[in-house]
Amino acid sequence: MPDDETGYDPYRELFERSADAILIIEGDRFIDCNEAAVRMFRAKNREHVLQTHPSELSPVTQECGRDSREMANEMIAKAFADGVHRFEWMHRRADSVDFPAEVSLTSVRSGGHMTLHSIVRDISDRRRLEEELRHTQKMEAIGKLAGGIAHDFNNLLVAILGHAELLSCDLRDQPALLTHVREIHNAGNRAADLVRQLMLFGRKGARKKSIFDLGELLRESKKLLERVIGEDVRLEIEIESTQLHIEADSTQLQQVVMNLASNARDAMPRGGELELRLRSVVRRGGDLDVDALSPGGYAELCVSDTGEGMDAETMRHAFDPFFTTKAVGKGTGLGLATVHGVVERAGGRVSVRSAPGQGTTFEILLPLVDAPLTEKVIRDSSPSAGAGETLLVVEDEKAVSRLVVEALEGAGYRVMVAHDGNEALSIFDEHHAEIDLVLSDVIMPELGGPAFLRELAKRGEHPRALLMSGYTGDALERSEDLPPEVELLEKPFSPRELLQRLRTLLDR
Ligand SMILES: Nc1ncnc2c1ncn2[C@@H]1O[C@H](COP(=O)(O)OP(=O)(O)OP(=O)(O)O)[C@@H](O)[C@H]1O
Ligand SMILES: [Mg+2]
Structure with missing residues (x-):
């Protein structure tokens, strides 16, 4: 009233x-x-x-x-x-x-x-949040599943690839047999690529991050990019700013660039142009609500192609895991899901602009850090043999350890083998004066690699160490207190990659 x-x-x-x-x-x-x-x-x-x-x-x-x-x-x-x-x-x-x-x-x-x-x-806001939650849960479930499969698959691949490589050395003068082994090796390599994608995608936490120059990474990637896109596509790399220091996993970031390039190639079957443009930009408070990035300096990487482009529906799903418009066997739909995951984990954002027949541009923003480099992005390929150094290999998977030992001994190392962390501890106690480096698996029953190294650290022992990691998932995040001299080698790896990493570590 x-x-x-x-x-x-x-x-x-x-x-x-x-x-x-x-x-x-x-x-x-x-x-x-x-x-x-x-x-x-x-x-x-x-x-x-x-x-x-x-x-x-x-x-x-x-x-x-x-x-x-x-x-x-x-x-x-x-x-x-x-x-x-x-x-x-x-x-x-x-x-x-x-x-x-x-x-x-x-x-x-x-x-x-x-x-x-x-x-x-x-209730638009509520609906949007529900949708986001559903999406996050879906991603997590798929990530766990993918990571789990990749882990088991990996150990098999290390054995398949490694033995194929050893076999091809033995069969050097039997060309007929050698072709078969090469085919096994090629197929194994393709499978390894797939597993690597799955693992990258399935991994939640960031792995060993380092501070590196994104421009340098692009320059270093040029050769590889050219190989990925083939002869019909012209490659243009424009790096407009210097000192683009970012903190991320450089291997993963290189994978991001490769995934975008291979998508661009697929979108330009009759050739075209792929342009990578890198510069630094400053985001102010006003732009914030668009993508929830905090204000500050960012490296902006635009990857544009002159290909067939995407319609709205494809664009809406492009980043979904397992979404692909390619024929069965041609695409797994993990390329962009991986790009998305890696960029978000590095604190950045990725977006896409495209229209049918108009080409496609992916824009990636990564926060710049004001800190000195901790990694020089150089992919070395120098031959690498042992010089009689003694290595302690800790690996519970028999197929992997047999292969690793064979490769190491063949290359001129002395090798001691333990099948879990506890055995490794007692070997180390007895032989620590002789051991130049520890090469250990990450996840093992009883005592895993990181726990083993921490145990040594408690006793004041800090050997040089290389961890062979399969699916890192949670196990490695919990080992963040690992000493900085511990390096990671991602499974599956070939004996050659293993030997190279060892040489670099031992020569440091
Ligand atoms: N540069 C591009 N131009 C046109 N369409 C694209 C481009 N990049 C991605 N797409 C579309 O997005 C889809 C998803 O891409 P994504 O890289 O995730 O998977 P994929 O390339 O199909 O398979 P994978 O990369 O796992 O082999 C593609 O199938 C394609 O339809
Ligand atoms: Mg792709």
Whole structure:
């Protein structure tokens, strides 16, 4: 009731100031609505809403074979009959944009009149959050699954690739047999690529991060990129800024560039141009709400191709794991999911612009760090033999340890073998003076690699160490207190890669 003196009417205030839209229906038209209703439906003013038929606030779509405007009329009739009716509904604004809403209808009888009070709440934000949560959960489940499979697969691949490589040395003068071994080796390598993708994608936490120069990484990647894109595609690399120090896993970042390049190649079957443009940009507070990046300096990498482009539907799903438009056997749909994961883990964002026939541009933003380099991105390929150094190999998987030992001994190392961390401890106790380096698996029953090294550290022993990591998942994140001199070698690796890493470590 309005206050007689001031004219203040608390009920009218409640109606006008409600954040939810309130509309009153009599018969089949609106007789009143509040300000929130005008705003929510983007109407010009109250009159505009009142002139609109209630069913016009629904999109003209077919749901379960029925017209949604017809259904809206039925809902209203039902609420008049039942008294109260609550449901979720798609509404249409005056500018033809649809939004999800929660609607509550209450029929009210007063003085022989029947009216319907409709309260409409916009639930777009809630829907978006639900969608994000679902997406995150899906990604996590797929990531776990993928990582788990990759882990088991990896040990098999190390054995397959390694023995194939050893065999091809033995068969050097039997060309007929050698071809078969080469085929095994090639197939194994393709499988290893796939597993690497799966593992990159499945891995949640960042691995050993280092600070490196993104420009340098691009320059170093040029040869590899050219090989990936083939002769028909022209490659243009423009590095416009220097000192682009970022903190990430450089191997993973290189994978990001390769994934984007191979997508570009696939989009340009008749050739074209691939351009990588790198520069530093500054993000200010104002740009924030777009992608939730904090203000500061970023390295911006744009990867553009002149290929066939993507339609809106493809673009919407492009980053989903296992989404591919390529033929069976041609694409796994993990390329961009991996790109997305790696970039996000480095604190950055990736977005895409494209249209059919207009080419595609991926834009990656990575936060710059103000700190000196901890890694020089140089991929060396010098031959690498042992010089009689003694290595302690700790590996529980027999197939892997046999192979590793064979490769190491063949290359001129002295090797001691332990099958788990405990055995390794007792060997180390006895021979620590002779051991030049520890080569250990990460996950082993009883005592794993990181725990073994920590145990040694407690005793004041800090041997040079190389960890062979399969699926790192959680196990390695918990070992962040590992001494910095411990390096990682990712499975599957070939004997050659193993020997190179060892040589570099021992010569350091
Ligand atoms: N540069 C591009 N131009 C046009 N379409 C692209 C481009 N990059 C990605 N796409 C589209 O996005 C999809 C997903 O890409 P993604 O790299 O994740 O998987 P894929 O290339 O199909 O398979 P994979 O990389 O695992 O072998 C592709 O199938 C393609 O339809
Ligand atoms: Mg791809």
